[in-house]
Amino acid sequence: xxxxxxxxxxxxxxxxxxxxxxxxxxxxxxxxxxxxxxxxxxxxxxxxxxxxxxxxxxxxxxxxxxxxxxxxxxxxxxxxxxxxxxxxxxxxxxxxxxxxxxxxxxxxxxxxxxxxxxxxxxxxxxxxxxxxxxxxxxxxxxxxxxxxxxxxxxxxxxxxxxxxxxxxxxxxxxxxxxxxxxxxxxxxxxxxxxxxxxxxxxxxxxxxxxxxxxxxxxxxxxxxxxxxxxxxxxxxxxxxxxxxxxxxxxxxxxxxxxxxxxxxxxxxxxxxxxxxxxxxxxxxxxxxxxxxxxxxxxxxxxxxxxxxxxxxxxxxxxxxxxxxxxxxxxxxxxxxxxxxxxxxxxxxxxxxxxxxxxxxxxxxxxxxxxxxxxxxxxxxxxxxxxxxxxxxxxxxxxxxxxxxxxxxxxxxxxxxxxxxxxxxxxxxxxxxxxxxxxxxxxxxxxxxxxxxxxxxxxxxxxxxxxxxxxxxxxxxxxxxxxxxxxxxxxxxxxxxxxxxxxxxxxxxxxxxxxxxxxxxxxxxxxxxxxxxxxxx
Amino acid sequence: xxxxxxxxxxxxxxxxxxxxxxxxxxxxxxxxxxxxxxxxxxxxxxxxxxxxxxxxxxxxxxx
Numbered sequence: 230x231x232x233x234x235x236x237x238x239x240x241x242x243x244x245x246x247x248x249x250x251x252x253x254x255x256x257x258x259x260x261x262x263x264x265x266x267x268x269x270x271x272x273x274x275x276x277x278x279x280x281x282x283x284x285x286x287x288x289x290x291x292x293x294x295x296x297x298x299x300x301x302x303x304x305x306x307x308x309x310x311x312x313x314x315x316x317x318x319x320x321x322x323x324x325x326x327x328x329x330x331x332x333x334x335x336x337x338x339x340x341x342x343x344x345x346x347x348x349x350x351x352x353x354x355x356x357x358x359x360x361x362x363x364x365x366x367x368x369x370x371x372x373x374x375x376x377x378x379x380x381x382x383x384x385x386x387x388x389x390x391x392x393x394x395x396x397x398x399x400x401x402x403x404x405x406x407x408x409x410x411x412x413x414x415x416x417x418x419x420x421x422x423x424x425x426x427x428x429x430x431x432x433x434x435x436x437x438x439x440x441x442x443x444x445x446x447x448x449x450x451x452x453x454x455x456x457x458x459x460x461x462x463x464x465x466x467x468x469x470x471x472x473x474x475x476x477x478x479x480x481x482x483x484x485x486x487x488x489x490x491x492x493x494x495x496x497x498x499x500x501x502x503x504x505x506x507x508x509x510x511x512x513x514x515x516x517x518x519x520x521x522x523x524x525x526x527x528x529x530x531x532x533x534x535x536x537x538x539x540x541x542x543x544x545x546x547x548x549x550x551x552x553x554x555x556x557x558x559x560x561x562x563x564x565x566x567x568x569x570x571x572x573x574x575x576x577x578x579x580x581x582x583x584x585x586x587x588x589x590x591x592x593x594x595x596x597x598x599x600x601x602x603x604x605x606x607x608x609x610x611x612x613x614x615x616x617x618x619x620x621x622x623x624x625x626x627x628x629x630x631x632x633x634x635x636x637x638x639x640x641x642x643x644x645x646x647x648x649x650x651x652x653x654x655x656x657x658x659x660x661x662x663x664x665x666x667x668x669x670x671x672x673x674x675x676x677x678x679x680x681x682x683x684x685x686x687x688x689x690x691x692x693x694x695x696x697x698x699x700x701x702x703x704x705x706x707x708x709x710x711x712x713x714x715x716x717x718x719x720x721x722x723x724x725x726x727x728x729x730x731x732x733x734x735x736x737x738x739x740x741x742x743x744x745x746x747x748x749x750x751x752x753x754x755x756x757x758x759x760x761x762x763x764x765x
Numbered sequence: 766x767x768x769x770x771x772x773x774x775x776x777x778x779x780x781x782x783x784x785x786x787x788x789x790x791x792x793x794x795x796x797x798x799x800x801x802x803x804x805x806x807x808x809x810x811x812x813x814x815x816x817x818x819x820x821x822x823x824x825x826x827x828x
Contacts, residue, residue, distance in 0.1 A: 615799060616806070622799070622803060623806060623807070629810040
């Protein structure tokens with residue numbers, strides 16, 4: 230039987246654009262039908278922005294690749310209408326174990342907080358993830374939403390102009406040219422778009438190789454994340470075992486720098502390595518094998534004129550901490566509403582510069598965290614190895630050393646502290662929900678809070694009376710009234726000790742500003758600030 | 766905010782110094798390095814105060 234990643238999911242079909250006598254202009258073209266390209270396209274199509282996705286392939290991700298999806302992207306995917314099947318299919322896990330040498334050093338529990346619709350993490354193969362997103366594209370098409378997915382359309386050249394972008398595309402029926410008012414490049418770490426536009430991609434290369442093997446096996450390992458430092462079966466290196474749906478297990482073995490890649494990729498060399506790890510009697514079948522190296526780097530800015538970069542095309546991190554696809558979806562979450570407002574003439578072009586500013590800030594946080602994990606997992610000097618091993622020696626017996634163990638700090642969304650879009654804050658409200666922060670979920674009488682938020686500016690009036698139908702600069706603000714005692718989680722997360730609060734929420738579910746009393750003018754000013762058009 | 770104490774603070778300083786050396790008696794270089802690293806981590810956690818730790822790091826790197 231063929232795997233789902235071996236069957237075309239969006240086979241090439243000739244488009245009438247290819248026979249047009251003059252190049253057809255589209256409002257938005259997205260390059261790349263990976264999780265990030267599909268994410269931005271679905272988001273825009275849901276806002277009725279016509280969008281064309283181009284991909285040089287016609288299948289979902291080959292092999293599992295990204296497997297760990299965090300709460301925040303799952304919330305974003307809920308807003309995009311495809312989160313629920315992912316959570317249903319995904320493997321939920323909370324417990325992690327750390328091993329050093331021959332021993333289990335300690336065990337941790339992520340202690341997922343109650344009162345959120347989505348779990349802290351799920352494990353799901355990227356090919357399923359993309360499949361559910363393609364399903365969502367098809368559902369939107371069936372509803373008549375303006376979204377096209379063109380497989381086997383390879384972009385060969387990109388030309389930037391003041392008010393549009395030109396694309397030269399090759400297909401099996403020959404080349405054609407398209408124009409786009411806006412181009413969104415989601416074409417991965419080796420982004421051809423970035424290269425064609427001659428843009429920088431600076432950062433740090435890590436001199437190491439990792440072997441990824443996905444094996445199908447019936448095993449009674451528990452659903453936990455197991456991480457080994459310097460185990461007997463991979464001396465001097467690290468190893469990871471993590472469960473995916475359908476009895477697929479992700480195995481990640483550090484190989485070191487100076488390796489013979491072809492030799493390591495041969496199945497006859499991989500199988501003994503896996504037996505040494507899983508036991509000589511283990512029965513398994515290899516689904517997918519890959520060797521990767523990685524870099525931590527980003528573009529100086531994620532916008533160049535009419536071209537916007539998102540996901541790995543804009544920033545690349547080490548895989549430790551699941552910050553690749555997870556942060557890429559936070560890029561698209563940030564971009565979609567801004568682009569829509571600018572296209573509709575309701576916000577100035579400068580709003581798109583804040584996409585770059587806010588997501589560069591997020592990328593730097595991710596790069597810092599993933600670099601720190603990498604430095605712990607693969608020490609770069611004798612002294613850093615001595616300290617790393619000292620931490621691991623102590624962690625078994627002494628609780629204090631456990632927070633120092635770093636096998637990946639799992640992805641959490643960043644708060645856009647200092648963003649020019651942030652409006653006023655009110656003293657006394659919980660710090661976690663300061664302006665720039667992502668909304669936290671909570672139960673309400675009418676369902677999960679996050680299911681009620683997003684896609685437009687909204688006013689959360691919690692325990693305070695507020696007016697309806699506020700409007701400024703052509704932007705409508707929806708008022709949602711909630712009782713202060715609606716749920717203990719809502720009160721704890723949004724009010725703290727305060728009796729009530731007003732939160733202005735951006736369309737991406739981030740806090741724009743907040744107050745402890747209703748002040749119409751202040752709210753309208755904050756909407757202007759949050760859309761880069763003055764305000765106070 | 767506490768400052769790093771840089772005036773004499775250990776009673777029977779000679780005894781402490783002898784204990785510190787005794788810790789490494791007969792140890793290989795590798796094991797001594799590991800003991801030192803564990804010692805630094807244990808003491809750093811005991812101190813806890815990031816400002817004091819930062820001062821100690823600065824002073825240690827100064828000469």
